């Protein structure tokens with residue numbers, strides 16, 4: 001049994017959205033390169049078929065991610081692919097093997113300490129929750145813009161002889177509903193797990209990494225590789241945790257810093273071309 005920090009028993013990733021400009025394939029590649037596991041679960045929305053139908057966007061790094069996964073499968077990692085709504089085309093192949101990769105709609109994973117987890121993407125709960133999901137993504141960052149928009153909007157309304165109507169108030173209410181959406185989604189998924197008699201559930205879909213107990217079951221969401229760069233991992237002892245690429249990367253660099261005490265104590269330079277993205281990530285983390 002290896003207890004090296006980068007060797008896990010299982011890894012769950014989802015919502016990679018290969019085929020879109022938002023996909024952070026380079027970071028995911030770096031993560032996959034340095035993290036080993038016995039079980040790899042791809043929990044949906046790995047390839048964004050919807051976006052590719054609209055306009056073709058495919059970079060070398062997107063190929064590399066797929067190659068990396070195939071390589072892991074060849075080398076003995078058990079890879080399970082659970083299609084999501086953005087890659088629903090793969091749902092016609094449920095129950096089949098593609099090379100070394102198993103395609104399933106949902107599976108049960110038993111952790112090293114014997115707990116049973118239901119794994120699914122999560123989009124089937126959209127209907128239950130019935131809310132505008134995109135608002136959760138827009139969030140309050142757009143609030144400043146809407147305030148300005150509100151001003152011009154109401155000047156126009158006044159000129160047309162109409163009364164004041166608060167656009168920002170309206171959107172604020174909608175954002176609040178979106179926040180509710182996340183909570184309601186999590187509760188709906190947890191309720192399903194409870195009904196199935198498992199100890200917990202692992203899903204993706206809403207791009208919000210989370211691990212908390214809801215009504216007696218452990219709700220886990222592995223997040224995404226568009227914005228938050230997160231994965232869920234299981235250690236060899238059966239402990240589950242969410243890791244973010246930023247932390248993972250820092251830990252990866254740590255041994256080198258110790259090995260070279262004379263090195264200037266500056267943050268490690270990121271691979272070329274990633275600095276700007278990383279800055280915006282820090283902002284996101286702080287937000």
Ligand SMILES: [Mn+2]
Nearest residue numbers: 045084085205
């Ligand atoms: Mn989805």
